[in-house]
Amino acid sequence: MIKVLICLLLQQAEKVSAVWSVTFENQDYCAVKGSSVEFKCSYNYPDDESVRETAWYKGMLQDGIWERVKLSVLPTYKNRFAYRGDHVHNCSLVLQDLQEDDTGYYYFWFDTNRFGRNSKQSVYLSVTELKASIRPRRVSAGDNVTLECGTDCQSPRIIWFRNGHIVTQPEFRAKIQDAGNYSCAIEELKSVQSDPVALDVWYxxxxxxxxxxxxxxxxxxxxxxxxxxxxxxxxxxxxxxxxxxxxxxxxxxxxxxxxxxxxxxxxxxxxxxxxxxxxxxxxxxxxxxxxxxxxxETVHPFIVLAVGIIVIILLVLPVVVIWARKRLPHSDADKEVRDGTVLGKKNPSKKQEMKPVSHGV
The missing domain is CATH 2.60.40.10 (Immunoglobulins)
Structure with a gap:
């Protein structure tokens, strides 16, 4: 009789547990600092119940005691989380601009018109920072270079940038134009990049x-x-x-x-x-x-001066002679030429004057 009673109680407990439940799609998340993550979540309750309130909590040690603290009262989460669920069955949560301090355990809670329920299980979030490194940091043109990107997340596909431009190969032989600042990122989240590290190429x-x-x-x-x-x-x-x-x-x-x-x-x-x-x-x-x-050879200045004076004289002298001839008075010879006589002789081109001849009586 006692065994039958125990079995009935266990069956009833299982039925109650099946009705009241919180299920996480994934209980272990790994994300990069600065990125966002969504906890996929669903919950159930009896059909005759209605949900009045929901909330997410983070497990924290306070004065040596493990407690669940509501995200809405933590200043570091202000404007960084959003409830994407509803008051029916969806309880998904989004955390944005992740910081390393966000690493930890998260719990869901909901309250109906008769009972409040906490999730027994939790979601664990690990926030890691991408760390870029170059081996070696300083090379000469022609040396081999290897780019490395460290992260705690399992096997993400990494891409590289040099001065903001995508680098296709993480291993290469250094050229002069390869010098610059390198950063890495997860391919699915190119906007969140590691702190840059410099490559110096000597030549x-x-x-x-x-x-x-x-x-x-x-x-x-x-x-x-x-x-x-x-x-x-x-x-x-x-x-x-x-x-x-x-x-x-x-x-x-x-x-x-x-x-x-x-x-x-x-x-x-x-x-x-x-x-x-x-x-x-x-x-x-x-x-x-x-x-x-x-x-x-340098030309002596006196020679330059003498040559200059001679040139000036040769240029100016003809002008002076012409001017002087125009200004001097005309000679007698010139006057005779104007009067029609040359050297005491009558100009044959002029007609001689006829004088009357007187006859004796």
Whole structure:
């Protein structure tokens, strides 16, 4: 009789348990910091009951006691959670902008017109932060690089970004343009990326060139400044200047200076020739193209002045002569020409005057 009574009570308890229930679609979630997660949930109760209130709780230790604390009273969850369920059977919850402190156990509770029920089981959420790393962090052009993205979540598909642009291969041979800031993300959630990590690619000097502060044709005694430019990482720290004489048939070079700037305060004919700059850093070195400087003798200032005066005289003298001839009085010869006589002779072109002839009586 007692055994029968126990069986009946157990059957009744099972029926009650089946009627009052909370079921979680998944009890273990792993999400990335900054992302969102939805707890899929459903609940049941007797048909003659009606739901008046629902709530989600988080399990927390307070003064050494494990308690369930309603999310709505926790300041850190303000405006970060939304109940997507209803007062019928759906009890789903969405948590947004996840933080590492959100890791923990979550419970559902609902209240009917007669009873309040807590879920016996819970949902466990693990919030992990994506951590990008590069091996090695500093390389020279041509070295192998490996990108790694650490996360506690199981086997998510990771994608990489360099300066905001997608990187197709997590392993590659470094080129100069590969330098930049790299971050990783889960493919399904590209907007949530890890903190960036920098890749520094070293390379020897490139595009070495020489700038001259004035024309390459110089007068003896003038000054000239040559400046060496290059692109390098790290920046070039050694500059060497080489010179080949314009007057020598030999192709031999002489070292004529060091430093990024070569300053020749007073050039001479012997400075005529080609100049080359060599830039060097800890990775390697490169040379510029040849720059030709031509130096000419200086013309003496008195010679320049004398030539200038002669030129002026030659230009002005004809004008002065013409002006003077117009201003001087006319000579007697000119006057006679105007009167029709030349050197005491009558001008044959004029008619002679007829005088009367007197006859004696």
């Amino acid at each position: 020897s000097p490139l595009n070495v060139s020489v700038e001259v502060n004035r024309s390459s044709l110089l007068l003896a005694g003038s000054s000239v400044i040559l400046t060496c430019r290059s692109a390098a990482n790290p920046a070039a720290d050694t500059y060497t200047w080489w010179y080949s004489s314009y007057f020598s048939n030999s192709s031999s070079e002489l070292q004529v200076g060091s430093g990024q700037v070569l300053n020749i305060a007073s050039v001479e004919l012997a400075h005529s020739g080609t100049y080359i700059c060599q830039a060097k850093n800890r990775v390697g070195q490169s040379r510029s193209a040849e720059v030709l400087l031509t130096v000419e």
